[in-house]
Amino acid sequence: MLFPITYRVNARGHLEIGGCDLADLAAAHGTPLFVYDEATIRQRAAEFVSAMGEAGRVLYSAKAFASPGFLRVVAEEGLGADVVSAGELELALRAGLKGDQIFFLGNNKSAQEIALAYQAGATLVIDGAYEFELLQRVIPEGERARALVRISPGIKPDTHDFISTGQLDSKFGFSIENGQARAAVETALRHPRLELVGLHSHIGSQIFDLRAHQAAMDVMLDLLVELKRDLGYEPANLGAGGGLGIAYTKEDDPPTPRQFVEVIRSALAAGSDRRGLKRPQLVIEPGRAVAGPAGVTVYTVGSIKDIPGVRRFVAVDGGMGDNIRPKLYGARYEAVKVAEPEAAGGELVTIAGKYCESTDILISEIRLPPLQPGDLLCVPATGAYCLAMASNYNGMPRPEVVMVAAGQARVIRRRETLDDLLAAEVL
Ligand SMILES: Cc1ncc(COP(=O)(O)O)c(C=O)c1O
Structure with missing residues (x-):
């Protein structure tokens, strides 16, 4: 298409x-x-939501295009939003999204951004050890910010190197491979200003081969086994990011939103059952596949x-x-x-x-x-x-x-x- x-x-x-x-x-x-x-936006957004069903929630990744007039249409189809700056947060709020529909990501959030996200009631996605310090300073004593920890699953999908983010050599996420992921979860669980509500990942963008998402899910579930065994922690939410590719030329033949969601959903369901894990709620955040x-x-x-x-x-x-x-x-x-x-x-x-x-x-x-x-x-x-x-x-x-x-x-x-x-x- x-x-x-x-x-x-x-x-x-x-x-x-x-x-x-x-x-x-x-x-x-x-x-x-x-x-x-408008019809295409609604159709793409609705397809993600209906394929997800009760298995979790769909956020639209506002970085793809964040005009409030656009976000309003997406929100009417039942999507929340993922934002990465105070600016995108403001655009989403102006579009009428509520804080509890918004995840705030970013690898270098400022203290001011963390404060604004918290005040708006958004969920933070922690991406770097420095954020633990900032939370200590920004969140009032006795209160806790709802947060996920962003993990780098070490998967390199078949896309342009510049837009793949899940591999070890990436500025995004705590790496599983070198132990930083587990250490970050331990820190988050002990952190007095943080309520850990899940883990997050995103392996890249403009991906056609859904096996990369299956592989990433398996890596994340293996980590969950380790966290359950060693820390007694089982996340309520598991973020699988966005990344579904779209057709830019006549030769491009990407999977549909339904196929994307179904592959990730079943990898999560079957993988959790096989490992004896409670099934977390799935969170996905497509951007390009909705707006593009x-x-x-x-x-x-x-x-x-x-x-x-x-x-x-x-x-x-x-x-x-x-x-x-x-x-x-x-x-x-x-x-x-x-x-x-x-x-x-x-x-x-x-x-x-x-x-x-x-x-x-x-x-x-x-x-x-x-x-x-x-x-x-x-x-x-x-x-x-x-x-x-x-x-x-x-x-x-x-x-x-x-x-x-x-x-x-x-x-x-x-x-x-x-x-x-x-x-x-x-x-
Ligand atoms: C963390 C995160 N989530 C979601 C997205 C949206 O990706 P896409 O537009 O490919 O669906 C991106 C963009 O690369 C991202 O970095």
Whole structure:
């Protein structure tokens, strides 16, 4: 699934999402424009929740995209949120989430962030020995913060090295391999300001091979056996993180949310039973798999540069400031012309951004129908980690975001203005 579920080619031959013609949206809102399809968000979120059933809970990982207008839709489908900063916490609270629906993660939380998370009633996910000291200082005497301890299970999934986090050489989590995990659980159990409600793990992102999650679950359950035997501790909750991959190109064939949950659920159930452990409640926190397929970006073609025998560069009015992923991870994308979304073949072109970096290339080689300045291009699967990582590099205001449903578009984030660029400057 490359496009949102409401993808349609309308009577004008134009690409339509959520009953809205993307050319009309571009005319009304300008480009670059991020378009989120409400039906796709709801369908993806609901699939995670229904597959989970009574086995546990689903949090949406707000780092993928955290606009309150988006979070509200996700929350309406019954998901909580995982946040990693005071900023994401505030966005989630503004979206109407309650503290007890929020987990606060992060490998270097500040004292202020811990205090805010505690006051909001969020559950902390401890990720580093320093946090035990901070808790001592921040949590009032006689009170305890609800917390999980983040474990690094030592699994290296089949994904880009930069987005896998469960292996030993990672800044995230207490490693099982070198004994730090067990020591952290012992510290947490003795800690006067902390109520240990479970263990957490996350092995990486954009993972297609679910065997990595099965293997991680087995490693975590082996740790639970050791903790039960030696410390008499059995966690009420076990976090398995997020990580489900999505299709960015036509060749990508990721598992579904249901398959993802069912594999982890059954690994937990069968693995606990086999080891004589009480089954903890499962906590998962997908981000990309909820937001990614729901979002597309619309750009306008501008300058076209031909280097005969070498390459044709087609420049669009956005690029690395609104989608850093090609530059950061070598991520690959597809694109279609809004006016001819299903045209076959075409000429080989490179879609370049407008930022002053040679590597600001959105798609290095793609076949598209002949393009002219003013044509609209749509890049699918840009709902996650694009706007969330957007910058004002080169003094570019960040794009507008609309949510579409049943032929209506509502702005959930307005286009930034030049005044916004100056808002924090001291003149
Ligand atoms: C701890 C944690 N949980 C959840 C996620 C969300 O991952 P994804 O967007 O791949 O589902 C991440 C992102 O890498 C993460 O670091």
